[in-house]
Amino acid sequence: MSESTSASNRTLAVSGQPGNGIRIGNGRMLDRKNRLRIYNRSFRIVCVASAVFVCLILLSILFFMFRTGILTFRSVPASTFFFSTNWDPENESYGAFLFIFGTVALTALTLAISVPISLFVAVFLSEAAPRWLSNALRPVLDLLVGIPSVVYGFLGLTILIPLLRDITGRQLTDGLLAAAIVLSIMVLPTISRISDDAISAVPAKFKDASYALGATRFQTVFRVMLPSARSGILYGIILGMARAIGETMAVVMVVGNTPQLADSLFKPTSVLTSNIVMQIPNVPFDSTWNYALYLMGFLLLVISLLMIVVIRVLQKKGVKA
Amino acid sequence: MNRLKNRIFTITVWTVALCVILFVFALLLLILERGFPSLTWDFLFGLPSEIEEGGGIGPALFNSFYMLFLSMVIAVPLGIAAGIYLAEFAPDNAWIAMVRICVEGLASVPSIIFGLFGIALFVEMFQLGLTILGGAASLAFLNLPVITRVTEEAIRAVPREWRHASFALGATHLQTIRRVLLPASMSAIITGLSLASGRAFGESAVIILTAGVTTSGVMWDFNLLSPGETLAVHLWYVQSEAIVPDAQQISQKSAAVLLFIVLAFNVVFRIPAWVRDFRIRKAA
Numbered sequence: 378m379s380e381s382t383s384a385s386n387r388t389l390a391v392s393g394q395p396g397n398g399i400r401i402g403n404g405r406m407l408d409r410k411n412r413l414r415i416y417n418r419s420f421r422i423v424c425v426a427s428a429v430f431v432c433l434i435l436l437s438i439l440f441f442m443f444r445t446g447i448l449t450f451r452s453v454p455a456s457t458f459f460f461s462t463n464w465d466p467e468n469e470s471y472g473a474f475l476f477i478f479g480t481v482a483l484t485a486l487t488l489a490i491s492v493p494i495s496l497f498v499a500v501f502l503s504e505a506a507p508r509w510l511s512n513a514l515r516p517v518l519d520l521l522v523g524i525p526s527v528v529y530g531f532l533g534l535t536i537l538i539p540l541l542r543d544i545t546g547r548q549l550t551d552g553l554l555a556a557a558i559v560l561s562i563m564v565l566p567t568i569s570r571i572s573d574d575a576i577s578a579v580p581a582k583f584k585d586a587s588y589a590l591g592a593t594r595f596q597t598v599f600r601v602m603l604p605s606a607r608s609g610i611l612y613g614i615i616l617g618m619a620r621a622i623g624e625t626m627a628v629v630m631v632v633g634n635t636p637q638l639a640d641s642l643f644k645p646t647s648v649l650t651s652n653i654v655m656q657i658p659n660v661p662f663d664s665t666w667n668y669a670l671y672l673m674g675f676l677l678l679v680i681s682l683l684m685i686v687v688i689r690v691l692q693k694k695g696v697k698a
Numbered sequence: 699m700n701r702l703k704n705r706i707f708t709i710t711v712w713t714v715a716l717c718v719i720l721f722v723f724a725l726l727l728l729i730l731e732r733g734f735p736s737l738t739w740d741f742l743f744g745l746p747s748e749i750e751e752g753g754g755i756g757p758a759l760f761n762s763f764y765m766l767f768l769s770m771v772i773a774v775p776l777g778i779a780a781g782i783y784l785a786e787f788a789p790d791n792a793w794i795a796m797v798r799i800c801v802e803g804l805a806s807v808p809s810i811i812f813g814l815f816g817i818a819l820f821v822e823m824f825q826l827g828l829t830i831l832g833g834a835a836s837l838a839f840l841n842l843p844v845i846t847r848v849t850e851e852a853i854r855a856v857p858r859e860w861r862h863a864s865f866a867l868g869a870t871h872l873q874t875i876r877r878v879l880l881p882a883s884m885s886a887i888i889t890g891l892s893l894a895s896g897r898a899f900g901e902s903a904v905i906i907l908t909a910g911v912t913t914s915g916v917m918w919d920f921n922l923l924s925p926g927e928t929l930a931v932h933l934w935y936v937q938s939e940a941i942v943p944d945a946q947q948i949s950q951k952s953a954a955v956l957l958f959i960v961l962a963f964n965v966v967f968r969i970p971a972w973v974r975d976f977r978i979r980k981a982a
Contacts, residue, residue: 427776428779431776432797441819498718520965525957527930528957534938593700595704629938630934654907658907
């Protein structure tokens, strides 16, 4: 504080304004009100800066991925990258279609397995099970969400793959089916808990009305509860889908990591994430190979951001309904 | 007919749900059961070996905790401050809606993208190579949006009256946040932090890309610039790439340790929150 402000403080003190200063140490005056104001201001600035920082991270991720990925097109035509199935970077051919196809097929297969099962679990938790049982199971399912993906991958590699080998009698069972089963177990807690919450949130009067009309529990669940909880269930499915698309390590361990188009459930193949993580440690940064991997990452990023937009739209609809 | 359908439906729901839940449980128990009986201190704190049998997981285990700690040191203050801003200061306009979409979008970005970003930033731009520092910072970026959202929701959930009471007593905004809002929302925030740290502890894709698959080979290496393989990465590495003859045992034991620690994170850190909630409920 300079001499002039302490003088103005003294005049304030004389005029009997509230919140007047305390005299500290070597005769300087520090107005309590001002001090608090400074604290409040600077705290606010710190908070604003943090929020801006979070946004900056997303923007710089987008920027870095785009800037590096777009360099692919200097030497590879877009049609080759998106539609060719020939991925052989040593010989300058960069067709990423097989990875894109792998990701799409894997996600579809995962959802086909996990959504029906998750819905059964959700209906069980919200409608069928006695209250003490669902109250005990819910935290446990939440716990399952936090289990590291590499543990699921390890399970798939050491239990599922030998099991599939015994069942099918094939030598190689790494591939889409194994990966889809592992991913289904991973996304199951997410989808079933969110659907469970959505079903539990359906107003009790809907259910009462349905029972009063003489409907059985089966009819009530399928004609009333599930349709009313539709948007919440969809939200859960999209979250599960986002996890399945972005999952890396669990997939890497069971998918086989061979760049060939998966025309069979048991053919070792590769998806966007697994290909990135297996190849990127070995390529120099300034090479078309690396650029192509970044472009694949950028695709993943765009897909996951699109999903957020879909969730937003769904939530808005849910508010209106 | 309807009654029959109803009966079938009820039975199906019970069997499918119970089978699935028991199945997942059996898997987890299997991991713990296969790994724990042969667990020794030598394994937990011993140095890994590339060729011979009997390697430990000491440096990897240490790196896991060290990197988790570093990433939390970066992410917690930033995340909580950003959450407070969104809950308390942010005006309700299009600009802030943009910020919210950014946070939500960042939370849904696949973890491998953070790895690619970490490479571009720390390995390429700052020329650091694969380091603990780069790994921890990338992990922090991964957790930042989660912590921000948890904090925002926790603070919004504090009853309006408490805030009004604090203002009515003449407290400033900062005092209200520090003395009323944060303590009241602490249990929810801690739950969120424990979830985030469990996620960071088990994360492997980011670490492989930004901190590498090797350790410096000595115990208690606090150097920020040494390579930082963590336990989760070690589990993958031993299982898929290593050539040691006892890879199977090492990976079983590592999986058990990893699972146990992550479950412990999820449970132990919530105990204070449970106690707190219980006390508040009792008082109310």
